[in-house]
Amino acid sequence: MTAPIAVAQLVETALLNLVTFQTTIASKAARCRIAAAGRDLVDFAARRTHGHEAALAVARASALAGFSGTSYVAAARRYGLTATGTMAHSYILAFPGERAAFEAFAEDFPSATVFLVDTYDTPEGVGRAIEVARHLPPQHPFGVRLDSGDLCSLAADARRQLDKAGLTAARIVASGGLDEHSIAALVAHGAPIDAFGVGTRMGVSADAPSLDSAYKLVEYDGKPVMKLSTGKATAPGAKQVFRTAFGPRDVLALRNEDPPPGHEPLLTTVMTAGARTGPLRTEPEQVDDARDRFTVDLAWLPEHTLDLTSPVPVEVRTSDRLRALTERVHRSLTGQPN
Amino acid sequence: MTAPIAVAQLVETALLNLVTFQTTIASKAARCRIAAAGRDLVDFAARRTHGHEAALAVARASALAGFSGTSYVAAARRYGLTATGTMAHSYILAFPGERAAFEAFAEDFPSATVFLVDTYDTPEGVGRAIEVARHLPPQHPFGVRLDSGDLCSLAADARRQLDKAGLTAARIVASGGLDEHSIAALVAHGAPIDAFGVGTRMGVSADAPSLDSAYKLVEYDGKPVMKLSTGKATAPGAKQVFRTAFGPRDVLALRNEDPPPGHEPLLTTVMTAGARTGPLRTEPEQVDDARDRFTVDLAWLPEHTLDLTSPVPVEVRTSDRLRALTERVHRSLTGQPN
Structure with a gap:
């Protein structure tokens, strides 16, 4: 008599374990999509998820909620998503200076050149990115990523610098502790941000860490x-x-x-x-x-x-x-x- | 020049992903250990963790912080831990009545007979558990689990019923949304609870969902x-x-x-x-x-x-x-x- 129930209990654990977690993440991702009001969203959660399997699940859940890419290459391969990571601070610190790092990165990643500009000083970083971008082929995709500080004013400043240099097609990506509320605030204040990278606060949701459901x-x-x-x-x-x-x-x-x-x-x-x-x-x-x-x-x-x-x-x-x-x-x- | 840095970035993601998550869980488990003041703790998190891999990691992290067992059999096998799940509500609901469920469970799990007594009415459930326990061999390990209601008063009542029946060795296990704070309160109020099952609030920690560290x-x-x-x-x-x-x-x-x-x-x-x-x-x-x-x-x-x-x-x-x-x-x- 108890065999079917024992199986049901295994199903309970396995399903709850994956389904409620993915529902939590997908809900958080959906809220980010609503907040972004049509701007792009990218999954940056892999560093903070509860393991590799969870990182795959977060990339999948956010993709179905409308995220346009993930920084987790393994997930992009498995689910047919766009892999869209940008450079890390450690990459820049390995070079004698920011400009040398940007030049090497543009050579290494010619199809997705988004320069991380906040390692030392953001406005100066944007200036160096522009100098390097001027030597790229005209159709080379190019952008900058802001990862700290007052994203609203830094984005406006970066947009001005880029437009002044004639780089009106250059994209601005913002990241750093973002969630649906900070994204909504940036959108409401008209911050010229083209894409938001969302990590910890989606992959390990602090305000809704789990879905209280049971079999x-x-x-x-x-x-x-x-x-x-x-x-x-x-x-x-x-x-x-x-x-x-x-x-x-x-x-x-x-x-x-x-x-x-x-x-x-x-x-x-x-x-x-x-x-x-x-x-x-x-x-x-x-x-x-x-x-x-x-x-x-x-x-x-x-x-x-x-x-x-x-x-x-x-x-x-x-x-x-x-x-x-x-x-x-x-x-x-x-x-x-x- | 960039190859070592690319490797470093992969290491960053892989290590942060696992290490910071496990540190978060181990810290939460350590706080439960401090709160439990010497009473047993069991990992009940598998239903709510972020996937199977995370469930293994939670069982491991809580074991090293001093938990005496886990309900996740796969983790117990892998890490040499004690598997100590108890029965589920669904098990009981599959039988015509609570008593029939307890009898079948004692037969199926003679070495770990902890009856879940709150499906219908907790004091009555304790009474039925005692009736079934009276027919068990004298050295058969036996206990009851409380999973809802006012755990402090229900535990005191269960202890009185058990002692009155001469079952002074019977253990009382408590579970249901427990964390270090509720455990500390139960201990401070002298609740006669021998073991605490800790699940969601350790495996998916709401008050400290992630460790803000970076490579x-x-x-x-x-x-x-x-x-x-x-x-x-x-x-x-x-x-x-x-x-x-x-x-x-x-x-x-x-x-x-x-x-x-x-x-x-x-x-x-x-x-x-x-x-x-x-x-x-x-x-x-x-x-x-x-x-x-x-x-x-x-x-x-x-x-x-x-x-x-x-x-x-x-x-x-x-x-x-x-x-x-x-x-x-x-x-x-x-x-x-x-």
Whole structure:
């Protein structure tokens, strides 16, 4: 009797472990996307994630939320993403001076020359980047990255220097402890930043470090079951969630209920009797599919749920049938008459 | 010229990624150990860690900080730890009643029979656990786990029920959103809890989600280097840290300085010219070594650094030679006379 339950518990650990973590990261990435208002976002989290596997998961989750690249080359290869790291401070410190470092970097990485300009003094760093960029071929992609200080005023200053030098196509990348709130503030203040690198605060989210979800048995051997623990009671039976694009209300229902008018089920069958029901997809294809779904799903969400500081959750209504079943199982467990 | 730097940057990502994460977890685990004041601690984090690799790392880090077991069987096997999970709510819900679940569990796991008693009603669950335990062989290890509600009063009540039934050797395990602060409060209030299961709040630490450390190049080609970025300036040269058991002060010095009287170096050589300098150790041996070192290191720390709510960090003094080198390199970078 206990074998299927032992398997269920293994599934619990494995799924919760990966799914809730990736949901946390994807939510954080989605908030950054909302904050960036169309500007590019790049995953810089690999240094701070909880291991290599977590770094891959963060790159994947942020890609499907719309990030345009990752600094983690292993993830870019695996999921078909754009690898877009820039130079590190240690690279610059290995050279006698900043200019020599920029020259060597432009030679080493001709297709992605983004100079890190804050190692010694940011405005002087931008000046040296411009000197080196003047000797690059005209169509050579070029940009600067700001990683410390007042990013808003430094970006404005860098933009002025670059435009004055005729380098109007040069991009400005900002990084350094960014999250959705600092990105939103920079966008609101009109900082001329083309792309944001987001690292620690997405890969190891401080304000929402984990998703408090758990695996609960809701049906066994054809019978609905529920838990009554103080503050942790569950609703019995296999569920479905119905959502509509035309209203703010989700409906939590039993799995076999018909959708209310204008609603679509959020849960779809991907496996039956241990076998995949759809075609086998490569990892890059899976990411592409998930990104497309995310874009559609995000557009479905009511405006008030997307507010970065005071989001109002989607209202959830319980179906009549689910409510009736919950009451019936509760009564039978607490010994009240059915 | 850039090849060694490219390698250094890969090392940066790989090391930071694992080392700073494990340091964060080990610190959190150490705080739980201090709070538990000698009672047992078990790692319950696997459901919420950032993937399988992170779950292994959390089990390892908590083991070296003195946790007596982990619920993650894969980690227990790999690192030679004690696997000490208890039953899940889903196990109980799969049976017609709590008592039938307890009987099956005692049969399935005769060596580690800890009954989860809060699925329906905790005092009643303890009563059912006692009924089942009465039919176990006299030396059969037995205990109950509380996972919700007011753990302090529920533990006192469970202890009374168990003692009244003559089951004075039965252990009480508590879990459910615990961290060092709630553990310290339960200990301070004299809750008769023998072991604490710590999960999410250690494996995904909310109050200290990441360690803000970075790889910095301090010497290249025999020359000391430093970074001057606003708020992110570094000190040049390879370092050593000297600590004494007899005072509160660490000394940050250059690598080749002699230790001040009564001080010992914290950094030791483990690799030279790409080769390990010590014997090859198995993973369980490595964990044992690290646990022993941790115990010694913890005893060296001054009392005020161990306070859970207002810890005072170890004071750090910079050596005269390091200070002089920092000033010299800073002057040369900012163009002042040497």
